[in-house]
C-alpha cells in the first residue's frame with residue numbers, strides 16, 4: 488500500500504508525537520522494574536484524578552489481555568459473563584476469555600453492539616443450579632464495536648440490574664475516550680458514577696504506541712490482581728514505558744483532544760459520502776467508526792488503494808475508522824477515491 492493514511496482501524500495509526508516524546512523522556516537512566524518506578528506511580532495517580540479516589544489502575548500490554556485479566560479477577564471457572572453477541576470478547580479475542588479466563592460467555596443479541604436490561608434478563612437464570620454456569624458479570628463495550636455509545640442512564644440501568652442479582656459490571660473501554668467525547672461526559676461520569684466495577688481503558692487506539700489499563704473502581708477487587716496479571720503474562724518489566732505514555736495522555740486532556748479529532752473526522756466522512764449513489768451509511772455515527780453499505784465491486788476497487796475491513800460478507804457491510812491523526816484532507820482524498828471507484832464499478 489502506498490498511501491500513508493488508512494481508514495481500516497484506529498490501530499493503524501502511529502503514536503502521537505507527544506507520546507513519542509514522553510517515551511524518550513522515560514528512556515533516561517535505570518529504575519526499578521515491574522512498576523516500582525516513579526512513572527507508574529504518577530500514571531496511577533492520574534487515573535485516580537479522572538476516575539475517583541478509589542480507582543486502582545494496572546497497566547498491561549494489550550486490550551485482549553486487559554479484558555481477560557479484568558474479567559478473570561471477577562470469575563471462577565463455573566461463572567458466566569453476559570455480553571453482546573458482537574462483543575470483542577466474544578468474536579475478536581480468539582476465545583481467550585473462555586480459554587485463558589476459563590469462564591463462559593453468555594451472549595445476548597445486540598443492536599449496534601448495545602445490550603439492555605431486557606436482554607440481560609434472559610441470561611439471569613439458573614442461580615444455584617449446579618448444572619448451569621453461574622452468571623457473575625455483565626460486560627458492555629463503550630463505545631461499542633459498531634461505534635455506538637451507551638448513555639449514563641443506560642449504563643446505570645444495567646449496573647443496577649447486575650448488582651441486584653449479585654453480578655459485577657465490567658466495561659470494555661478500548662474506546663471509552665471516544666464515547667466520553669461524543670457524549671460530552673467525563674470519564675468518571677460514564678463509569679464510577681454509573682456503577683461500573685472494573686474496566687479496560689484503551690490507550691493504543693487513542694495515540695499510544697502500546698499499552699492498556701485495567702481499572703478497578705470498586706474497593707477490594709484489586710487486592711490480588713498483581714498475581715493474576717503476572718500469571719496471565721501481562722506484567723511488563725519495563726513498565727515505565729507504558730506508564731509514561733498514559734501519564735502524557737491523561738496529563739492535560741490529550742486523550743480528549745485525540746478522541747475529538749477522530750470522532751470529528753468520522754462525522755465528516757459520513758457527511759461527505761452520504762449523498763453518493765449506492766452508498767448507505769448504517770446507523771448513527773457516534774464515535775470514530777463509519778459502517779457503510781456499497782456495491783461490492785466498488786468496495787473492491789477502493790480496496791486497491793485503501794485497505795479496510797469487510798464487516799459482513801453476505802450483504803456487504805464495510806467499516807471505515809478514523810484516528811487521532813486523520814485530517815479533513817485525508818477524508819476528502821478517500822471520498823474522491825470512493826467516487827472514482829463507484830464510477831468505475
Ligand SMILES: Cc1ncc(COP(=O)(O)O)c(C=O)c1O
Pocket residue numbers: 549550551552575628631632659661662691
Ligand atoms: C472493543 C475492543 N476491545 C478490545 C480491543 C483490544 O484488542 P487488542 O488485544 O487487539 O489490543 C479492541 C481492538 O480492536 C476492541 O475493538
